[in-house]
Amino acid sequence: MKIKLHIWRQKNSSDKGGFVRYEMNDVSPDMSFLEMIDVLNEQLEAKGEEPVGFEHDCREGICGACSMVINGRAHGPQALTTACQLHMRKFKDGEDIWVEPWRARAFPVVKDLIVDRGAFDRIIQAGGYISVRSGSAPEANSILVPKPAADSAMDAASCIGCGACVAACPNGSAMLFTAAKVSHLALLPQGQPERMLRVQKMIEAMDREMFGPCTNYGECQEACPKGISISFISMLNRDYLKSSLVQIKKGAEKVQAQ
Amino acid sequence: MFGFYKTTVGKKIVVASTGVVLFLFVLGHMAGNLKAFMGFNAASGRYKLDEYGEFLRTMGHEVMGNYTALWIVRVVLLLCLLLHLITIVQLQYQKQRARPIGYAKREYDCATYAARSMFLGGLLLLIFIVYHLLHLTTGTLHFRGFEEGAVYSNVVTAFNQPLIVAGYLVAMLILSMHLFHGVWSMFQTLGLDTPQRNKLLRTIAAAASVIIGLGFASVPIAVASGFLNLGQG
Ligand code: HEM
Numbered sequence: 001m002k003i004k005l006h007i008w009r010q011k012n013s014s015d016k017g018g019f020v021r022y023e024m025n026d027v028s029p030d031m032s033f034l035e036m037i038d039v040l041n042e043q044l045e046a047k048g049e050e051p052v053g054f055e056h057d058c059r060e061g062i063c064g065a066c067s068m069v070i071n072g073r074a075h076g077p078q079a080l081t082t083a084c085q086l087h088m089r090k091f092k093d094g095e096d097i098w099v100e101p102w103r104a105r106a107f108p109v110v111k112d113l114i115v116d117r118g119a120f121d122r123i124i125q126a127g128g129y130i131s132v133r134s135g136s137a138p139e140a141n142s143i144l145v146p147k148p149a150a151d152s153a154m155d156a157a158s159c160i161g162c163g164a165c166v167a168a169c170p171n172g173s174a175m176l177f178t179a180a181k182v183s184h185l186a187l188l189p190q191g192q193p194e195r196m197l198r199v200q201k202m203i204e205a206m207d208r209e210m211f212g213p214c215t216n217y218g219e220c221q222e223a224c225p226k227g228i229s230i231s232f233i234s235m236l237n238r239d240y241l242k243s244s245l246v247q248i249k250k251g252a253e254k255v256q257a258q
Numbered sequence: 259m260f261g262f263y264k265t266t267v268g269k270k271i272v273v274a275s276t277g278v279v280l281f282l283f284v285l286g287h288m289a290g291n292l293k294a295f296m297g298f299n300a301a302s303g304r305y306k307l308d309e310y311g312e313f314l315r316t317m318g319h320e321v322m323g324n325y326t327a328l329w330i331v332r333v334v335l336l337l338c339l340l341l342h343l344i345t346i347v348q349l350q351y352q353k354q355r356a357r358p359i360g361y362a363k364r365e366y367d368c369a370t371y372a373a374r375s376m377f378l379g380g381l382l383l384l385i386f387i388v389y390h391l392l393h394l395t396t397g398t399l400h401f402r403g404f405e406e407g408a409v410y411s412n413v414v415t416a417f418n419q420p421l422i423v424a425g426y427l428v429a430m431l432i433l434s435m436h437l438f439h440g441v442w443s444m445f446q447t448l449g450l451d452t453p454q455r456n457k458l459l460r461t462i463a464a465a466a467s468v469i470i471g472l473g474f475a476s477v478p479i480a481v482a483s484g485f486l487n488l489g490q491g
């Protein structure tokens with residue numbers, strides 16, 4: 001199949017950047033989107049041009065590296081699918097395909113389609129430790145976890161930190177990511193000791209990175225390759241409200257100590 | 259305590275809580291307006307709507323005199339509106355700051371027009387609120403023989419003008435859209451949403467926005483069509 005690509009090219013973080021058009025005449029519908037860019041890059045290198053920079057690692061939809069907005073949608077048109085798992089058969093012969101990096105102040109472009117998602121790492125770091133006994137593996141049944149809580153925690157924990165939620169959000173908000181990271185611990189007994197402090201710290205970190213506020217559009221949930229529900233955002237709001245009340249009632253030190 | 263307001267989530271909770279108060283007010287105001295359809299009270303020789311207006315002005319007079327309770331409600335509403343507004347402006351700034359460079363192509367999967375026009379719609383509502391107070395509360399912009407306390411006749415003379423009716427209907431459409439997203443957003447922001455409850459909450463928001471919109475719109479429409487008139491009085 002033939003396609004007309006419009007790819008964002010930007011030499012480095014200080015370059016202004018712009019779209020460059022590439023025509024490809026022999027694309028297999030069975031290629032993944034990243035394989036298609038691989039072929040493009042081989043052609044570019046053969047001509048002595050700079051290949052398109054893009055991030056990838058697992059190519060099986062679990063690492064979250066392959067960030068790119070394809071035709072106005074994070075990770076492209078297919079629901080619950082990362083760019084690496086998207087196939088060219090999802091596009092029409094002769095189609096114009098626009099490829100852009102995630103757009104957010106907190107995710108500066110490093111080169112072409114590659115952005116720095118370090119802001120996510122710093123949100124997770126701000127969450128801190130959980131109090132569990134380390135050392136030898138504990139007896140599996142020593143801490144009982146109700147099945148629905150375990151299932152729900154697992155749903156939240158399936159977040160791969162790809163940043164599609166931020167990319168898709170009209171406000172550039174990282175609420176779905178932060179909600180998933182706060183909730184997967186908040187739902188489990190092991191997450192309780194630091195629960196109230198963690199939600200405060202992680203939301204403060206999220207704001208420090210200058211992600212936007214959430215206005216409950218729901219675009220993040222549609223874009224999430226793991227289908228994480230915006231109900232986790234509600235859970236985050238609930239925990240934040242609760243922890244703020246605890247803070248007002250007992251003073252900040254008590255929350256710190258908890 | 260003010261640390262709470264510093265975060266975006268805290269600010270959203272302020273927008274949502276003031277939104278609850280404003281929402282309950284418009285619900286009550288809409289229901290009160292429907293008294294226009296209850297006609298004339300032959301026993302007292304006054305319109306039911308006028309009696310309702312007097313009730314609002316005199317409520318609580320046994321303990322604190324006329325107008326006091328009304329003013330307490332007015333001040334609370336004004337504070338909520340101001341807080342709603344100031345917080346929204348701050349959030350709007352943070353939202354704009356979060357994405358300095360936009361997309362060349364942008365597709366939405368589910369963001370409704372109502373959700374995307376909350377800020378603009380809100381500002382238009384603000385303009386409407388100011389006009390509406392000058393129109394039917396103080397009568398400053400009424401120009402058709404406004405008479406303090408004669409609520410029913412003020413309403414009828416106001417809505418005998420097609421342009422004013424059209425303006426009010428547009429404003430009610432904007433309010434309805436604001437509530438369509440706002441009430442759902444309020445539930446979500448206050449942490450009430452769960453996967454099992456999501457459909458119910460969205461249905462409540464949609465129903466509330468339609469009922470409030472139509473309820474308010476019914477009065478100007480009824481006057482414009484001649485169904486409500488000064489014939490009985
Ligand atoms: C009749 C008066 C008003 C009522 C009943 C009302 C009601 C509401 C409600 C219930 C919410 C949802 C709370 C949340 O979760 O954030 C909301 C949000 C909002 N309101 Fe209002 N509001 C009114 C006036 C205004 C005004 C004057 C503005 C001016 C800009 C405004 C702008 C907004 C915005 C931008 C949001 C956030 C939208 C979102 O979360 O997506 N509102 N409002």
Ligand code: FES
Binds near residue numbers: 056062
């Ligand atoms: S490359 Fe790992 S998720 Fe796409």
